[in-house]
Amino acid sequence: MERERQHLPQVVIVGAGFGGLEAARHLRAAPVAVTVIDRSNHHLFQPLLYQVATAGLSPAEISAPIRAVLRGQRNAEVFLAEVTAIDTANQEVLLGDRRVPYDYLILATGARHSYFGHDEWEEYAPGLKSIQDATTLRSKILRAFEAAELTEDPAERAALLTFVIVGGGPTGVEMAGAIAELAHVALKRDFRRIDPTQARIVLVEGLAHLVPAFPTALAEKTRDHLAHLGVEVCTDTMVQEIDAAGVLMNGERIAARTVIWAAGVRASAAGNWLGVPTDRANRVLVLPDLSVPGQPHIFVIGDTAHAEQEGEPLPGVAQVALQQGRYAAGVICGRLTGQTDPPPFRYHDKGNMATVGRAFAIVDTRRLHISGFFAWVLWLAVHITFLIDFRNRVAVLFQWAWAYCTYQRSARLIVEDNMDEAPTPVAMTEHSAER
Amino acid sequence: MERERQHLPQVVIVGAGFGGLEAARHLRAAPVAVTVIDRSNHHLFQPLLYQVATAGLSPAEISAPIRAVLRGQRNAEVFLAEVTAIDTANQEVLLGDRRVPYDYLILATGARHSYFGHDEWEEYAPGLKSIQDATTLRSKILRAFEAAELTEDPAERAALLTFVIVGGGPTGVEMAGAIAELAHVALKRDFRRIDPTQARIVLVEGLAHLVPAFPTALAEKTRDHLAHLGVEVCTDTMVQEIDAAGVLMNGERIAARTVIWAAGVRASAAGNWLGVPTDRANRVLVLPDLSVPGQPHIFVIGDTAHAEQEGEPLPGVAQVALQQGRYAAGVICGRLTGQTDPPPFRYHDKGNMATVGRAFAIVDTRRLHISGFFAWVLWLAVHITFLIDFRNRVAVLFQWAWAYCTYQRSARLIVEDNMDEAPTPVAMTEHSAER
Numbered sequence: 061m062e063r064e065r066q067h068l069p070q071v072v073i074v075g076a077g078f079g080g081l082e083a084a085r086h087l088r089a090a091p092v093a094v095t096v097i098d099r100s101n102h103h104l105f106q107p108l109l110y111q112v113a114t115a116g117l118s119p120a121e122i123s124a125p126i127r128a129v130l131r132g133q134r135n136a137e138v139f140l141a142e143v144t145a146i147d148t149a150n151q152e153v154l155l156g157d158r159r160v161p162y163d164y165l166i167l168a169t170g171a172r173h174s175y176f177g178h179d180e181w182e183e184y185a186p187g188l189k190s191i192q193d194a195t196t197l198r199s200k201i202l203r204a205f206e207a208a209e210l211t212e213d214p215a216e217r218a219a220l221l222t223f224v225i226v227g228g229g230p231t232g233v234e235m236a237g238a239i240a241e242l243a244h245v246a247l248k249r250d251f252r253r254i255d256p257t258q259a260r261i262v263l264v265e266g267l268a269h270l271v272p273a274f275p276t277a278l279a280e281k282t283r284d285h286l287a288h289l290g291v292e293v294c295t296d297t298m299v300q301e302i303d304a305a306g307v308l309m310n311g312e313r314i315a316a317r318t319v320i321w322a323a324g325v326r327a328s329a330a331g332n333w334l335g336v337p338t339d340r341a342n343r344v345l346v347l348p349d350l351s352v353p354g355q356p357h358i359f360v361i362g363d364t365a366h367a368e369q370e371g372e373p374l375p376g377v378a379q380v381a382l383q384q385g386r387y388a389a390g391v392i393c394g395r396l397t398g399q400t401d402p403p404p405f406r407y408h409d410k411g412n413m414a415t416v417g418r419a420f421a422i423v424d425t426r427r428l429h430i431s432g433f434f435a436w437v438l439w440l441a442v443h444i445t446f447l448i449d450f451r452n453r454v455a456v457l458f459q460w461a462w463a464y465c466t467y468q469r470s471a472r473l474i475v476e477d478n479m480d481e482a483p484t485p486v487a488m489t490e491h492s493a494e495r
Numbered sequence: 496m497e498r499e500r501q502h503l504p505q506v507v508i509v510g511a512g513f514g515g516l517e518a519a520r521h522l523r524a525a526p527v528a529v530t531v532i533d534r535s536n537h538h539l540f541q542p543l544l545y546q547v548a549t550a551g552l553s554p555a556e557i558s559a560p561i562r563a564v565l566r567g568q569r570n571a572e573v574f575l576a577e578v579t580a581i582d583t584a585n586q587e588v589l590l591g592d593r594r595v596p597y598d599y600l601i602l603a604t605g606a607r608h609s610y611f612g613h614d615e616w617e618e619y620a621p622g623l624k625s626i627q628d629a630t631t632l633r634s635k636i637l638r639a640f641e642a643a644e645l646t647e648d649p650a651e652r653a654a655l656l657t658f659v660i661v662g663g664g665p666t667g668v669e670m671a672g673a674i675a676e677l678a679h680v681a682l683k684r685d686f687r688r689i690d691p692t693q694a695r696i697v698l699v700e701g702l703a704h705l706v707p708a709f710p711t712a713l714a715e716k717t718r719d720h721l722a723h724l725g726v727e728v729c730t731d732t733m734v735q736e737i738d739a740a741g742v743l744m745n746g747e748r749i750a751a752r753t754v755i756w757a758a759g760v761r762a763s764a765a766g767n768w769l770g771v772p773t774d775r776a777n778r779v780l781v782l783p784d785l786s787v788p789g790q791p792h793i794f795v796i797g798d799t800a801h802a803e804q805e806g807e808p809l810p811g812v813a814q815v816a817l818q819q820g821r822y823a824a825g826v827i828c829g830r831l832t833g834q835t836d837p838p839p840f841r842y843h844d845k846g847n848m849a850t851v852g853r854a855f856a857i858v859d860t861r862r863l864h865i866s867g868f869f870a871w872v873l874w875l876a877v878h879i880t881f882l883i884d885f886r887n888r889v890a891v892l893f894q895w896a897w898a899y900c901t902y903q904r905s906a907r908l909i910v911e912d913n914m915d916e917a918p919t920p921v922a923m924t925e926h927s928a929e930r
Contacts, residue, residue, distance in 0.1 A: 101641060119910065251562070458893065473536070
């Protein structure tokens with residue numbers, strides 16, 4: 061097989077997120093050798109990552125080994141490796157000392173969170189992009205309640221029970237709703253000294269409305285439902301400072317031990333590898349066919365590409381990545397068979413949806429603008445359908461049904477990054493006679 | 496409630512494994528205030544930990560928050576904290592600066608793996624006691640296959656595809672069987688350059704037979720079935736050296752990138768806290784009523800206790816811990832109600848069981864000494880029954896049914912301990928033209 065592969069056009073895809081994996085799958089019948097390179101061994105269903113961070117789902121339930129996904133696609137191989145550079149002159153992707161030649165290259169390396177020039181905030185306000193981010197955040201949130209139960213200092217307890225989420229887009233809204241329900245429902249009867257229902261959850265958004273991609277009416281519904289769940293929503297509010305003590309916003313200090321960043325993203329290093337112009341968020345400015353100016357064999361797709369439609373950059377959502385992955389694969393197939401290139405890429409927006417806590421969602425499509433229980437059922441159906449494999453669908457459906465009936469969370473696990481280092485006793489107060 | 500608690504006898508339990516949790520539950524109706532202290536937030540079902548390490552189950556499926564388990568027990572509270580010392584003179588448990596007074600103390604802090612004085616081996620041959628151990632080992636095993644796929648050096652590839660398990664007790668046997676099936680079945684069609692079925696799995700045991708706690712006939716069956724699964728079994732073999740290159744045993748070097756330690760354990764620090772005599776494995780030498788000599792209010796149970804029966808120390812298994820937990824709780828209840836102490840603790844051995852790969856187990860009870868499929872069904876029924884909550888039972892049963900039907904693993908997840916540090920490209924070879 062290796063010998064045959066050598067004589068085929070080499071298509072290298074970096075990144076096995078929605079865009080990269082979709083491109084690989086759409087090349088399954090093409091006379092090419094596909095190599096997918098990712099530094100993780102798994103494809104991650106990012107839209108449900110907030111449920112891992114809030115103890116609702118286990119990591120394995122929203123991820124699938126890239127290798128297993130592409131098992132049946134005989135023209136594809138998978139490398140678990142970190143790309144260190146791209147040699148465009150020789151058409152090679154560098155993995156440290158190793159070089160992987162390409163005839164066509166698709167870069168789908170996604171984005172990380174960005175702190176708008178305040179990188180020092182990351183330490184205090186982690187973001188949510190990977191499984192590791194999610195389990196770290198889960199430990200941080202659960203540990204805050206544990207430390208609050210132990211401390212005898214009322215001010216410290218209040219700070220431990222205050223959660224600030226920065227960024228009122230879908231991720232921020234979903235996190236705020238999930239933390240509110242965790243605190244106010246799932247943990248309600250689990251503590252003896254604190255009352256988790258007294259936890260304060262603050263959602264901060266710089267613009268005038270939450271979820272700016274949705275119509276104002278749905279944003280208002282979202283705000284109302286969050287208020288109903290006990291979330292304080294602060295719109296038109298800029299965060300001025302984040303440190304170990306909490307958040308400074310509107311000139312006011314909020315003492316909070318847990319701050320979560322859901323405000324901005326920055327594209328991965330693809331632009332730097334290529335040395336081509338990028339926008340402020342480091343996204344590569346691609347041509348209408350998603351190729352890189354001057355490099356017709358290199359395509360950039362998904363969160364790491366800046367493609368415009370009607371003068372606006374396309375949003376960093378799964379749908380865009382999926383459609384771009386399919387498009388780039390199609391362009392490559394066409395060129396190999398000598399067809400003329402298809403018309404420029406056009407994004408077909410099938411709509412947006414977001415959940416707000418249990419049994420409430422907002423759905424915005426061309427025909428439908430709804431909120432509430434029925435929207436949540438739709439949200440649920442769509443997310444189950446798009447999960448990558450059947451086992452994950454069954455497992456997630458079971459966890460959701462269980463959570464719906466029992467109000468409990470399935471994965472309330474605090475796991476230390478390194479158990480060999482003795483965990484520091486949490487929130488110890490001064491020597492004091494207990495009880 | 497806090498006020499009432501102060502006037503009750505204080506029972507402090509350190510460690511929420513099988514023994515500690517069982518003791519806490521058996522005090523549910525007693526007129527005492529129970530405080531359970533653990534440095535993890537979850538109770539762990541250790542007998543299935545090897546399935547997490549071999550990607551069969553997710554961590555949350557074999558663990559439950561201690562708090563949730565004791566939610567309904569109103570006389571119990573839970574502290575997530577690390578015990579730093581015990582002040583027996585003042586009857587206080589120290590958590591850093593904080594002091595928790597006790598009238599009765601139960602120490603059930605378990606054991607970690609021990610390297611018989613070769614602590615330098617730990618780096619190369621990790622053991623399996625916590626969730627973190629299991630996910631680290633899972634990453635190590637899965638990463639070995641990934642690195643083997645990437646490398647172009649045949650010797651390196653062979654070393655990456657060699658797995659040595661040191662210790663032929665139930666854990667070692669179960670790990671060897673699970674790795675064999677992972678390599679030879681689940682991963683079979685997932686790679687393009689390596690053949691995972693060529694992976695070499697070596698199980699090393701110092702004694703003449705595997706699973707020494709079982710009758711020789713069952714040990715032989717185990718050996719035969721492991722051979723059938725493609726595991727090389729080396730009994731009567733002492734490991735002389737373990738380093739980055741592999742293992743030295745019987746004067747022969749085995750090049751192996753993955754070595755797993757399942758050979759010995761050492762009790763936790765309970766003996767050091769108390770300053771009382773311990774055995775070679777650091778287990779506290781307890782009196783027949785499981786109390787500590789000279790400290791009638793302190794009980795030590797489970798893996799951290801050395802209790803003898805017919806001149807032999809009791810084994811470090813869940814059953815012993817459970818029965819000791821119940822016994823210690825009973826002694827405390829009895830003393831509070833002025834009854835005379837019960838007769839000395841006696842362990843009632845209900846038998847042993849271990850799985851060997853898929854659909855094969857050995858079961859040894861007073862009446863039954865069987866191996867094969869029916870033994871495996873028994874093993875399965877017992878393990879499902881003893882899982883701590885109903886949700887876990889359903890989830891594990893689903894994963895097992897799925898794995899049984901599809902031959903696949905549900906949790907093939909490589910997660911870096913710290914994603915912020917760029918993962919090093921795995922097993923890169925020298926500059927070479929690919930393909």
